[in-house]
Amino acid sequence: MIRYFATCAPGLEPVLADELRADTIGAADVEPGSSGVAFTGDRDTGYRANLWLRTAIRVLAELDRAPVDGPEALYDWARGLPWERWMTVDQTLSVDARVWDSAITHSRYAAFRIKDAICDRFRDRCGDRPDVDVADAHLPLFLYVYENRATLYRDLSGQTLHKRGYRSAMHKSSLNECVAAGIVLMSGFDGTQDFADPMCGSGTIPIEAALIAQRRAPGLFRKTPFPFERWPDFDRRAWGEIRAAAKAEARPLGCRIAANERHPGAASLARRDVAAAGLGDVVTIAQGDAETWEPPFVPQWVVTNPPWGERLSDASEASWRTLGGFLKARCGGAQAWLLSGNAELTQFLRMKATRRIPIRIGKFDCRLIRYDVRARAPGEAPPPRAADRDPWHRHR
Ligand SMILES: C[S@@+](CC[C@H](N)C(=O)[O-])C[C@H]1O[C@@H](n2cnc3c(N)ncnc32)[C@H](O)[C@@H]1O
Structure with a gap:
C-alpha cells in the first residue's frame, strides 16, 4: 500500500x-x-x-x-x-x-x-x-x-499535470487547465447539459468541459514521459493496460458545446487548441461580441471567466454588463457559473447570486458564483439587448 x-x-x-x-x-x-x-x-x-x-x-x-x-x-x-x-x-x-x-x-x-x-x-x-x-x-x-x-x-508527475499537450500558446489571461476543469466539475456539469462559454478567451473552459463530457483522460495528450516511466520499478505492461483502458473509456459527446470570444487572436488560438484536442467537429468557437452572439442552441449550462479587472484592466464593467444581458436574453432557464476575482464587478450583471465558492488562483482570491437564469414563459419575448435597441451599436 x-x-x-x-x-x-x-x-x-x-x-x-x-x-x-x-x-x-x-x-x-x-x-x-x-x-x-x-x-x-x-x-x-x-x-x-x-x-x-x-x-x-x-x-x-x-x-x-x-x-x-x-x-x-x-x-x-x-x-x-x-x-x-x-x-x-x-x-x-x-x-x-x-x-x-x-x-x-x-x-x-x-x-x-x-x-x-x-x-x-x-x-x-x-x-x-x-x-x-x-x-x-x-x-x-x-x-x-x-x-x-x-x-x-x-x-510521479514531473512536468505539472496542467500542461495537457493540446495548447499551442498561452493567451495573456488563459486559465490554468486544472482550474478550468475544476470549475466545470464544481459547477456540477455532467456532460449531458448543452454548454456555452460566451467569453472563452483561448477556449480552456469549453475544451476541458468537452474532455469531461467525452470521458477522455487528460494524461493521454501528454507529449513528454512521466518520471515514473524511467524508474527501475516501472511496470511497462501495467501502464500499457491502464492507457488502453483509458482510451476505451472515451465516448461521443452527449451534449452540445459552443463558445464565443471577442478578440480575433484569442478566438483563433481557441480554434487551434480545440482542433489539437480533437474537438474540431464538436466544439464551435464564434468570434464576436457576446452582445450579439446567438449560440446555435439555448444553453442549459454556462461556465465562463469574464475579465475581472486585475488581469485585464479595460472595460471589465462593460463586459459584465454584456454578460448579464446575454444570460437573460439567450440562456433562459440555464445555470450560470462565473469566475470572478473582483467582488465589485458582479453588480454589473444585475442578477442575484445563489452560491459563492472560494477558490484561489495564484495570488488572487476568487469566487465561483452561481446564478440561476430565469426561464422565460412560453411566448415571452427575450429582454431587449443594447444591440437590438440601437442599430449603431453593432458598428461601434
Ligand atoms: C479572463 S479572459 C478568459 C480566459 C479564458 N477562460 C481562457 O482560459 O483563455 C476573458 C475574455 O473575455 C473576453 N471578452 C470580454 N468582453 C467580451 C465581450 N463583450 N464579448 C466577448 N468576449 C469578451 C476577452 O477578450 C477575454 O478573452
Whole structure:
C-alpha cells in the first residue's frame, strides 16, 4: 500500500477528492487537506491518477517518513534509505523542500542535505554518484518537514499535470487547465447539459468541459514521459493496460458545446487548441461580441471567466454588463457559473447570486458564483439587448 498526496489550487480539494474516488482511479482513504488530497493505493493507482486527474498539479508517492530534530538527523535518515531501489547511479535527481515550524529552518539547506545523503550513499556503494538536474530529473523528490516530522516523496508527475499537450500558446489571461476543469466539475456539469462559454478567451473552459463530457483522460495528450516511466520499478505492461483502458473509456459527446470570444487572436488560438484536442467537429468557437452572439442552441449550462479587472484592466464593467444581458436574453432557464476575482464587478450583471465558492488562483482570491437564469414563459419575448435597441451599436 502506497501513501500518495496529489496537490492542487486551494479550493479545488473537494473536486480533486471526487476525482480520486471515481472508478477511473479508485483511490482509497481519500482525505482532502490543504492545497491537496491524501490517498492510498497500489502502484497502478498512482499511474491511473496521473492519467486521469484533471484538477491536480502533481501526484507524489511517499517513500518514507521520520522524526528529524535537525539537519544531521535528516541526513542520517535519508542516507539509510534504499535509494538503489528507486534510481540507478547514472540517473539524475532533484530535491524540492518545504520546511515549517521545525528545528531545520531553511528549505534549501534541507534539500541539500537530502541530496548529499543520496550521493554519499551511492558513492560508498558503487564509487560513483548521481548528478542533479533541476529541470528534468529522472527522480524528482519532494521533502516536507512540519514540526520536526519529515516526509519524503517521489514525484510521479514531473512536468505539472496542467500542461495537457493540446495548447499551442498561452493567451495573456488563459486559465490554468486544472482550474478550468475544476470549475466545470464544481459547477456540477455532467456532460449531458448543452454548454456555452460566451467569453472563452483561448477556449480552456469549453475544451476541458468537452474532455469531461467525452470521458477522455487528460494524461493521454501528454507529449513528454512521466518520471515514473524511467524508474527501475516501472511496470511497462501495467501502464500499457491502464492507457488502453483509458482510451476505451472515451465516448461521443452527449451534449452540445459552443463558445464565443471577442478578440480575433484569442478566438483563433481557441480554434487551434480545440482542433489539437480533437474537438474540431464538436466544439464551435464564434468570434464576436457576446452582445450579439446567438449560440446555435439555448444553453442549459454556462461556465465562463469574464475579465475581472486585475488581469485585464479595460472595460471589465462593460463586459459584465454584456454578460448579464446575454444570460437573460439567450440562456433562459440555464445555470450560470462565473469566475470572478473582483467582488465589485458582479453588480454589473444585475442578477442575484445563489452560491459563492472560494477558490484561489495564484495570488488572487476568487469566487465561483452561481446564478440561476430565469426561464422565460412560453411566448415571452427575450429582454431587449443594447444591440437590438440601437442599430449603431453593432458598428461601434
Ligand atoms: C479572463 S479572459 C478568459 C480566459 C479564458 N477562460 C481562457 O482560459 O483563455 C476573458 C475574455 O473575455 C473576453 N471578452 C470580454 N468582453 C467580451 C465581450 N463583450 N464579448 C466577448 N468576449 C469578451 C476577452 O477578450 C477575454 O478573452
